[in-house]
Amino acid sequence: MAASSSKFKEENSSSGNVTRLSYDVVEWSSYSPGYHPKLIKENKPDDLTSRWLSESGRPPQHVTLQLSHPAIVTEAVFGKYCRPHACNVHKLKIMGGMNSEYLVRLAEGELKNDGCSETIALRHTLKNGPFPCLYVKIVLLDTWGQTNFSLWHVDLLGITDPSIVKGAAHRLKEFQQEEAVRLCLKHLRQNDYQEAFASLQKQAHLDLEHPLLTELHHELVQEGDYTKAELIFTRAVSDGLLDSHIKEQPLQAIWEMIEDKSCEVNSWPCARGGHQLCLDVNAQLIYLFGGWDGIQELSDFWVFNINGKQWKCLSRDTTQQGGPSPRSCHKMCLDAENQIIYVIGRYLNQDTRTSLFTITVPGDFYSYSIQTGKWEELSSDTHADGGPKLIYDHQISFNPVNKTVYLFGGRVITSYLQEGVGDDHIFSGLYAYQCLERKWVCLRPDYTKKDLLTYPDQMKPRMAHTMVLCREKQMLYIIGGQREKESLCDMWQYNISSDTTLLLTDGSNQHQPAAGYTVRATFEPSNSELYLHMGISRRETASSSEDSNSNSIWVYTTETKKWSKVTSISPSPCPRYAYQLVYDPTNNTHYLFGGNPGTPSASSLRLNDMWTMKIKRQTRENLLQKCVYTIRKQKYNELTRVDPSDALRYLQTTLAECVNHNNPAHSQEFRSLTSQLFSEVDSLPSVREIRSQLFDKISSLFPPTLSQPRADLINFIDY
Template sequence: MLNTSSNKNKKQVIAYRINNWSSYESDFHPNNILEDRPHDQSSRWLSRSCNPPQFLLLKLTSPAIVQELIVGKFEKPHVSDLKRFKVLGGIDEDNLMELLDSGLRDDDRNLEIFNIKHKINDVMFPCQFIKIVPIQTRSPNFGFSIWYIQLRGIKDAEKVTDCIQKVARFKETEAIRLCLKYFRQHDFMEAFSSLQKNTNVVLEDPLLTKLYLELVKQGNFESCENIIMEALHEDLFEGYVKNQDLKPYWTLLTPPSEGYSYHHQRPGMRGGHQMCLDFTRGTIYVFGGWDGTHDIGDLWAYNIHDNKWKLLSANVHKDGGPCNRSCHKMIIDRNKQRLYVLGRYVEVKSKTNMQIDLKNDFYYFDIASNKWILISADTEADGGPSLIYDHQMCLDHENERIYIFGGQFLKVLGNCRSTSVRNIDDETPLERGFSGFYLYDLRKNHWTKICNDCDGFKSSKSGIPSRTGHVMVFDDLKRKLYIFGGQKGAYVFSDFYVYDTELQEFSMVYDKFGRAAVPASGFTQRATIDSVLGEIYVFSGCKKDNNRKGENVCNSVWVFDLSSCHWSCVYQNDNNTENYWNQMQYLEPRPRYAHQLVYNPIKKTHYMFGGNPGKSLSSQPRLDDFWRLQLIRTTGKTVARRCFWLLRKQRYMELTTQDSVKALQYLQANLGDVIDHNSQDESEEFQHLASLLFDGISSKSAAEPTKHYFNDRLKLFNTIVSFFPEKMTPPKSDLTDLIPF
């Protein structure tokens, strides 16, 4: 049977015409954007002026739900490309809302796809008009250029008509709610009751209505606190809590050795190593790396509870394991208690006769028996990748599958590929390149190549450009891989993709709020994921810019919220002098790259070890300090305590105008219990409150507290309401905001 619902929701190309424009140069008419001709420099709209406001207004052939905006560019970066632009849309040309604030990447990729806002309160809204407003070009003093625009979305007439009706009902309901809010704010309760009775429109959740009556009308503060406790137990503050900024707290677990040898007591200085965490047993494993001179082959275990390192093997190769290596990857199977190791960096020096093994071995370490097992001596011969390094590897515990993406490969061409170890010189035919996307099934011991490296920088549902130094994390709940950043040759990526392991296709992760605040492009960034919280944590490495030479090592921590598709920076320190970090190295970690990071999703704690500080930040070639990072956010209990403080402060303020003795007793017995002594603002305010007792009793009558305290209580109610989910609260805007002035 044909799935008509699926067909109605299918994205289709939406036809439009140019309805209006601000200006254009004679040979660059706005109609040029209707055709995608990236090789024709004249096939674009070019504004006559380089100063805003400039715009193009598109009129759709018929109303449609516009979900994607596809912007075409010239075949190579252009000075008049839009560094920043906005998109507005709506049914009425004179009443358009902002749908997107973003910008084009400075690269040679022809098309960029933007997900644009098309829902309000989970209701899809159609558009008849789309307005594109350029704000900034790539270079100043150049007119704005748009080469090509395509709109995609839902244009099924029945679906669009249904959405238009839903939007109309939504707007009518919101208009009534705005009136209800206005009436109640001004205590016009007769008009409020009449409107609510005749429309059956509810202003807010019944719990908040109860809070309003108890607080604003009755002044029953104890009942208000009971309502707050009820909200806390029902986790109603969780939405507010998640939107609050995280605060980083660094703890130094193992200080830098500063050249002193801790032989067999702790891991030495290194970068390009690997680290895994078994959070069920509280153990961190570290293997291999580069100390600035040689590859390392030791294996360490760190007991989180005892804060102690243990050397499991000084040389795993002698114990039957892989040879010394760096830039490899290691993952842990917590269920089977195994460490899987794949890949390594091999340096081939010019004009040097070297004996090198260019086969890609694959091992696992059985933690229980303390033994290494060789899975494959040559994964390429088994259908897997060639010898690779700086790749990424993730484990799907439930399906027992390992995903490997990217990295660079090195292999010998010709008849010598079967030779395990051979002499390498300038005459040896070597092939270098970027590895594709592979899957290894642990149950079947079988390799599958999902895709090769894409041609150039083009991406599709079946594949994306390969790279090195990127990050990749696996969401255990949604069964998706997230891939961000990295480098391919001289080009540094700033894209962000998701791979659906069930649908077996790629798609780009869109930032609904534009690209104004995203992590800087770079490589050897590190990332972790909390599938329960729906957050990805990205730690800075070596920042690079495609238009600038050199690199910049600095500290920053970013969080990506998977539900809102929004980046936020929770920690940043741009100091880059050695003297500064010599003083601060025991308080927070100095900037680095090629370090390692693991995450405990139960304790919400990160651990970081080692890395390369860069040439200018340390006299040591590599680092061996070990840190714990906790990203602390406000809790629901903290929000409840804040509400108690505000309620009791209001109660105290009212008592000071009625009975100073009762006010003093209340101040000492009740307010002191809920003050946050770590907050300087609350401590100072608490001290100030005592001085109000000496202002004397106000002439306000205690017999009519509601009349005299109405405005203060209403203001307090609005503050407390801001902690609740938006779907429970009155409209944020006010009726008077709609009046032009």
């Protein structure tokens, strides 16, 4: 391992106390008279004049702060005017370092246009050690209005403990010295100054890279032994040295439509939206209940055999077996161990509500025993039993650890007697149904708009969101949704064990799913990943949805707390809403059924297509095949310079062996290599130069701590 990575990770910045940091404003891009940048040190949210106002509205604008003493800066707090303002900053980035001329990026993000202060977490570690700053530069990139930029107040928080800061500064200096030497070593080796390289490395006592990379450079660049180079790279892959690179590679989604191959009549569920699916992983069965076919609500009950790829109707009308009435926008979950399905909620149209002459509309709750094939009404009025009111577009999850059904959100159905009463709709809170005790518990109430003003940090009740359970960590993840006219793209975590909520993201990060779309989520336990599929919103149609968010797939890694977008590489289902998606972790397969495509010319049109979707990841084998092909291609390139006939034989045999001929793009590239047999040798780069470029390309696949510096020394020369 490179020596530079081992010294700079002895101390974690969390060992010190975070305090407010004193600073002076020492440099700025511009300011308007009466609005000096130094006013950001004052926190007067009711004073329109207490702010820095740039002289120009042309980005970027910046202000540089100098701390009284070096510190580990962990957070920046931005105070604002008490109300939204056109001059408020929308997008910004924050830089920091010990030298005002050489700063590194600490954060980049967005601020809301409201009267609430916001805190941005700053990068404050380097190579797993604390990173000291003396200067912090705030760069303003965009405002909420077409106006000049305003910063109202800035607080910096961090660690000032002299022992921590002094130690961090010392290690930073050591790190900088080591990186400078490693840059020199890289430059000397690239240009074949072997004696100077060996002398500097011996005197500095530094490793440029992992020993396998040093060995690879010798065989590939110095000796041109491509067979040994392949073996060395194969060993590096087998040892897991490139696993971090593999994990960072984009994921791909492969969709495939399941066709109805049965010759029997009514052997496939009719088209619908607002239905529900649940999957029994052990039995490899998917259950479907209810929905809206565009004309009427349904109460049919089906099961899909995954292995046989066939549907079977269990009931044309569950009401006849004592089950739930026809409905849509309900929710369903499965207790796989006890083989029980739970069904709760429904949508009532305006005509039905008008016919009700009661203030409250009771909500029923059903269970279905797969073993006996019988329905049971657990409650005819869940609210009277301590549970939620009648709701629709909510979410439920079954927790097998404590045998509990968790329910969150959904819009409360009201009778016509309540229509127009109050200023907003009612949205359900968080409830738990303890299955063994048959008891409801309210964990979070149905917070109203007024309640949320009193408790602004609470998770907003909502509808049309998504929720998944992580069984291993006993966490619920809630994402997105709708509340009144507000489209939400926040993400919350509910800790079942501690009964606490945590806001993971408020939606201001641009590298995450957008708001306003139909969302469906599943959870992959082996990787602790959350998969999110985005349909379309009810306000758009499949034909009008042309942006990259509609019908997109995202993956959220709970360990890194980062989103990544998945690329679909095959024909996929058309964008839709009111569809359902379930996931089988044993086969890494999602199943999608039905929905509403939102076709303006056919408002009653619904779908009954069924699709599978697999997430494809790059593997060690994939990476090895690609790099072996690249290495052999370089050997072929050299052979074309000295013996074209030998090169042709090598192309047709050894190089052809590592080509995926079933891939049209790979096959086309392979065939195009024959043109090199006729290239003018004098016009080609030197062999060593090409070998060195190939080594740099392979080296970049390794983690930075194991490889030569990414930068080049010549790029630091001023002209």
